[in-house]
Amino acid sequence: MEDQQHRTDALVVGTGYAGAIAALRLAEAGVRTLVLERGRRWPVTAQGDTFATQRDLDGRAAWLSERSPLTDKTLDVYTGVLESLDGDGLTMIAAAGVGGASLLSNATMVEPSPALFRQAFGDVLDHTEMTTRWYREARDLIGCSPIPQDVYASEFYRSARSFAEQLDRAGIPYSLVDLAVDWDVVREEMAGRRVAAEVAGLNLFGVNSGAQRSVDVTILARAEATGRVEVRPLSVVTSVRPDGSGGYAVAYERIDERGTVLERHEVRTRTLVLAAGTLGTTRLLMRARAAGALPDLDGALGTRVGNSEVITARTGMPENNPTQGGPCAILVRDWETNPHAPVSLLNFPWVDAPAGEGWITTIGACPSPALGSFRFDEKKDDVVLSWPVDDPRVTVMAKAVQDTLDRLDAANPGSSTAFARVGTTGGNVVGGVPLGLVTGHDGQVHGHPGLYVVDSSLLHGSSGGVPPALTVAAVAARTVAGMVARVAG
Numbered sequence: 001m002e003d004q005q006h007r008t009d010a011l012v013v014g015t016g017y018a019g020a021i022a023a024l025r026l027a028e029a030g031v032r033t034l035v036l037e038r039g040r041r042w043p044v045t046a047q048g049d050t051f052a053t054q055r056d057l058d059g060r061a062a063w064l065s066e067r068s069p070l071t072d073k074t075l076d077v078y079t080g081v082l083e084s085l086d087g088d089g090l091t092m093i094a095a096a097g098v099g100g101a102s103l104l105s106n107a108t109m110v111e112p113s114p115a116l117f118r119q120a121f122g123d124v125l126d127h128t129e130m131t132t133r134w135y136r137e138a139r140d141l142i143g144c145s146p147i148p149q150d151v152y153a154s155e156f157y158r159s160a161r162s163f164a165e166q167l168d169r170a171g172i173p174y175s176l177v178d179l180a181v182d183w184d185v186v187r188e189e190m191a192g193r194r195v196a197a198e199v200a201g202l203n204l205f206g207v208n209s210g211a212q213r214s215v216d217v218t219i220l221a222r223a224e225a226t227g228r229v230e231v232r233p234l235s236v237v238t239s240v241r242p243d244g245s246g247g248y249a250v251a252y253e254r255i256d257e258r259g260t261v262l263e264r265h266e267v268r269t270r271t272l273v274l275a276a277g278t279l280g281t282t283r284l285l286m287r288a289r290a291a292g293a294l295p296d297l298d299g300a301l302g303t304r305v306g307n308s309e310v311i312t313a314r315t316g317m318p319e320n321n322p323t324q325g326g327p328c329a330i331l332v333r334d335w336e337t338n339p340h341a342p343v344s345l346l347n348f349p350w351v352d353a354p355a356g357e358g359w360i361t362t363i364g365a366c367p368s369p370a371l372g373s374f375r376f377d378e379k380k381d382d383v384v385l386s387w388p389v390d391d392p393r394v395t396v397m398a399k400a401v402q403d404t405l406d407r408l409d410a411a412n413p414g415s416s417t418a419f420a421r422v423g424t425t426g427g428n429v430v431g432g433v434p435l436g437l438v439t440g441h442d443g444q445v446h447g448h449p450g451l452y453v454v455d456s457s458l459l460h461g462s463s464g465g466v467p468p469a470l471t472v473a474a475v476a477a478r479t480v481a482g483m484v485a486r487v488a489g
């Protein structure tokens with residue numbers, strides 16, 4: 001194994017929405033940028049077999065672990081797409097791979113209402129600035145649109161349509177939701193020219209047809225096309241520290257697809273951008289503080305963590321096709337009428353739901369209280385997550401979602417709710433490096449010029465009662481613009 005030394009103008013850790021936006025904007029400003037990503041690339045193959053699917057799981061579903069909270073099966077150890085971190089009250093799932101969670105998310109892109117945005121961000125971010133500039137920019141960069149009528153009208157989306165009919169009868173407001181999906185590819189799936197992925201609801205571990213507009217084929221691909229960005233997959237950043245001359249030294253391990261360390265490297269840079277997600281960025285900063293490399297990080301590090309998810313399932317809709325189309329179509333906006341808390345509900349497919357029973361599953365989201373936290377366990381050399389799942393300020397979310405479902409059930413005789421519970425396995429967890437506390441309002445870490453955080457860890461535990469990806473991308477667009485102005489200016 002050789003130790004190697006490198007230098008780069010800017011270094012980005014992570015390739016999700018935030019890392020891709022950082023790489024693109026730095027490159028456009030003429031800055032040579034190295035991007036380190038722990039996961040592998042996932043190029044979609046013509047055979048449509050890139051990713052594991054819910055029907056046939058293997059090591060591609062989990063990050064270097066035999067276990068996944070999403071299956072009882074023992075998996076082969078592989079650099080798969082989802083890490084899980086068992087915490088107290090919550091098992092967090094975090095993406096791994098070039099593209100981050102954009103590879104495998106439900107692809108819903110939702111901007112919170114002005115009231116919900118203000119509730120989530122207080123004085124930290126200005127709503128008018130965010131909505132008129134950064135949400136727009138995020139939507140343009142990602143490229144998202146609601147399900148087109150011809151696709152929605154097809155047999156594959158019968159469950160979504162029957163859900164909409166039930167919402168109409170209950171008088172609960174909803175709209176078709178923006179999705180980061182290439183609908184022409186979905187049409188190819190419908191015609192049998194591509195493997196059935198979205199139309200079969202097989203999107204949880206990646207989309208084998210190529211219909212997902214993940215950032216590896218959009219924003220990051222644009223960054224790489226400038227010639228100024230190099231992405232190194234299978235490169236796990238293990239530590240960051242000041243290098244003693246105004247920059248940072250970043251240690252990383254190059255691994256193979258089974259996790260074996262092949263080489264150890266150290267890279268020096270004047271501009272270090274952490275975009276490793278809620279878990280990855282908080283982990284790196286807490287480890288650096290514990291090691292004494294960044295001892296003065298603000299006491300708010302690891303705090304203001306939130307999980308907005310409530311998972312529900314209802315049955316008794318006019319018979320749905322058991323193979324339901326996805327990733328989702330409908331956003332329920334029970335934001336002003338719910339007596340307990342504002343509720344968003346998004347339908348998502350239940351693959352091979354029992355035939356004849358008319359099941360529909362939804363992910364609910366409420367404005368999440370920022371009551372979760374990470375602490376650093378020196379023995380494990382890792383963070384430990386706590387989420388007070390029984391706190392009344394958390395359980396009220398399930399109560400609110402139940403209220404929406406009760407109204408749906410009452411207006412639709414024959415339908416009933418099988419369960420509605422606060423998620424104990426969560427991919428929508430945000431926070432840990434709260435903007436304005438650990439960092440300045442521009443994402444630069446207090447007391448550490450040149451060290452920036454731009455990802456989902458900046459949120460104060462909530463993205464306003466809607467799924468976080470679009471807000472994460474909008475906040476990234478804003479913080480990255482400020483950073484690039486400093487770096488290139």
Ligand SMILES: Cc1cc2nc3c(=O)[nH]c(=O)nc-3n(C[C@H](O)[C@H](O)[C@H](O)COP(=O)(O)OP(=O)(O)OC[C@H]3O[C@@H](n4cnc5c(N)ncnc54)[C@H](O)[C@@H]3O)c2cc1C
Pocket residue numbers: 013014015016017018019036037038039093094095096097098099100101102104105106107108109110204235236237238275276277278280281426427428429455456457466467468469470472
């Ligand atoms: C399964 C799932 C489904 C989701 N569905 C939706 C949805 O439909 N709508 C929505 O709005 N939100 C959804 N989310 C949440 C949303 O996708 C995330 O909030 C958002 O993607 C976060 O973006 P990010 O850039 O901050 O981090 P991520 O997308 O998590 O990217 C972080 C990247 O950093 C890399 N990394 C981490 N640590 C290291 C390290 N030490 N060295 C090198 N690289 C590292 C990771 O491998 C990863 O690629 C979902 C999340 C998951 C997990």
